[in-house]
Amino acid sequence: MIVIWLAFIAFVLLMLALDLGVFHRKAHVVSVREAMGWSAVWISIGLAFAVFVYFAYDGQWFGLGTLVDPVDGLVNGGSAAVEKYLTGYIVEKSLSVDNIFVIAMIFGFFAVPPLYQHRVLFWGIIGALVLRGVMIVLGAKLIAEFHWVLYLFAAFLILTALKMLFIKSEHGDPNRNAVVRLARRMFPVTARFHGEHFVVRAGTSASLESAVPGAAVEVDEVVRAARPGTLLLTPLALALVMVETTDVIFAVDSIPAIFAITGDPFLVFTSNVFAILGLRSLYFALAGMVQKFRYLKISLALILLVVGVKMLIAGWLKEVLGKSFNLYVLLTVLAILTAGIAASVIADRRDRQE
8 A cells, every 4th residue: 555655745845846846947927817727727636636536435545535534434436536536626625725825924924925925825835735744644543542532523513614604713913923032032133135035045146036026126224234154034035934833723624624634644634635635726716716715614613513513423314314424414515615615606796796
């Protein structure tokens, strides 16, 4: 089974290398049209992978589909594996849309030029993939050793859903974030951006770069006051720190959500990875429209509520609906998400008419 894991990780690394090293080698402002095109590419790849999932689990390639899924007690055949993969992918993709709201706020607070937002998101996603991998390995091990952990996950998801529905949350000042404060304490932070650099060294040519190509070089008092050779963080680095810590917070919700659907580590990891890989292009496609999806938060809360309850009563659902009960969960998630988007579009259109 180790072969399929190594092959999948190699595929992901190849896609990331092509993304940064070929298609986005030069910094540029990502247009909505370009972002929509790349979003379609990533979504197509994620959905096409479901075909591989079907044949791999149906034919038990590389040992896939031979173990009992701890969540529902079934051995995942081709159809069951596809249902769980697609449900996990859609749930994770839906939750990642909520992350876009916060990323837009972070970029606005630090005034990150559109020219460099792609770079921050790229490295943010690299960190997110590593973090999710570690959390999935730990979660799978916990569930394998202690089945009752599933009920803790379920209770956490239900409480999170109720909090999202009934408690209005406000995003605080990023400068008050503990990790950002620690970074400021450990390193001096430049007063302005220095090209694409997250870190500059005082006294080098990199520290004299203009934030925008062709613009006049402004004097950065922090750089000038620092001793030659001193490492300094740029505001771009602080934005990256905030994006990474934000993903940690969102992962606390999303990882239990995927384990509510399946305990198969390969399905959990692949659905998470494909949902995250498209986050960067999805951000540029939706960043200017996030405020229009006013009912999306309610939809996401209801989705978390559904998967949390499903985790609690999986045995009963299997008896009542049969072995394909995960298909009904998938359809329910799609219906909730579609209803939230449709209601938001209708409400926005009504407001414009008024």
